[in-house]
Amino acid sequence: MLRQFHKMHGLGNDFVILDARAEPLEITEGLARHIADRRDGVGCDQLILLEPSTLADLRMRIFNADGSEVQSCGNATRCVISLTGAATIETAGGLLEGATHGDEVEVTLIEPRFDWDAIPLAYPMPTNPMPMGWENLDRPQAINVGNPHLVFFVEDLDDIDIEGLGPGIETDPVFPERINVNVASIEGGAIRLRTFERGAGLTRACGTGACATAIAAIRARLVTSPVTVHMAGGSLAISWVPGQPVRMRGAATHVFKGMIDL
Numbered sequence: 638m639l640r641q642f643h644k645m646h647g648l649g650n651d652f653v654i655l656d657a658r659a660e661p662l663e664i665t666e667g668l669a670r671h672i673a674d675r676r677d678g679v680g681c682d683q684l685i686l687l688e689p690s691t692l693a694d695l696r697m698r699i700f701n702a703d704g705s706e707v708q709s710c711g712n713a714t715r716c717v718i719s720l721t722g723a724a725t726i727e728t729a730g731g732l733l734e735g736a737t738h739g740d741e742v743e744v745t746l747i748e749p750r751f752d753w754d755a756i757p758l759a760y761p762m763p764t765n766p767m768p769m770g771w772e773n774l775d776r777p778q779a780i781n782v783g784n785p786h787l788v789f790f791v792e793d794l795d796d797i798d799i800e801g802l803g804p805g806i807e808t809d810p811v812f813p814e815r816i817n818v819n820v821a822s823i824e825g826g827a828i829r830l831r832t833f834e835r836g837a838g839l840t841r842a843c844g845t846g847a848c849a850t851a852i853a854a855i856r857a858r859l860v861t862s863p864v865t866v867h868m869a870g871g872s873l874a875i876s877w878v879p880g881q882p883v884r885m886r887g888a889a890t891h892v893f894k895g896m897i898d899l
């Protein structure tokens with residue numbers, strides 16, 4: 638069965654978006670992996686499935702390149718708002734709101750959660766920072782912004798082998814749902830970030846990673862809100878004050894429309 642898809646990206650973090658609001662579509666882990674495959678499929682970091690919602694303008698489901706279905710995706714949320722004009726989006730990570738401002742999209746995610754069992758961690762432990770380390774990365778903050786993130790601050794990003802360290806941290810048993818790994822440095826009041834994503838590996842940008850890292854930096858008084866987060870694919874403006882939802886603003890790019898035989 639031929640289905641139309643949209644190829645989009647948020648600062649180089651790329652997506653295949655299937656709109657199943659009019660005609661239902663079942664996505665298995667294997668089908669998500671196939672579509673995401675950059676040789677045998679269309680190729681993307683995450684597959685995004687749009688469905689009807691009784692709570693919001695639409696429901697957005699997120700499948701990582703490894704096929705795992707997860708709760709939230711900041712960059713894809715901006716793309717879906719830009720593509721559909723939706724103002725509210727239901728996700729497994731919470732109800733999100735957004736609006737387009739010129740060629741940028743602003744999204745209000747959820748109020749972040751910090752308790753060990755909200756990340757989740759496998760057992761009670763402080764999360765700010767966690768009393769743990771992996772080689773030359775230690776004492777990270779663990780934050781849930783709809784999906785789980787670990788944030789390390791380092792002096793020099795270029796000293797860190799994030800592709801070598803990422804998989805072992807992502808799958809450490811202390812994280813029963815695995816975790817997204819963010820490594821950041823503070824430069825001139827802004828943040829430079831690289832993210833090894835759960836289920837997708839090193840991506841050119843991570844929206845929820847930028848939110849979690851900005852929150853961690855504000856909590857540690859390393860920066861003040863709003864803060865710019867620079868990533869390989871571009872920059873996001875993040876705003877957050879304790880007790881409030883986190884907000885991000887940045888670009889969303891439509892690349893092409895295609896057909897796929899499912």
Ligand SMILES: N[C@H](CCC[C@H](N)C(=O)O)C(=O)O
Nearest residue numbers: 710711712784834835844845
């Ligand atoms: N890898 C993430 C999902 C995609 C998040 C990222 N692409 C974003 O823009 O937030 C996870 O497993 O929670």
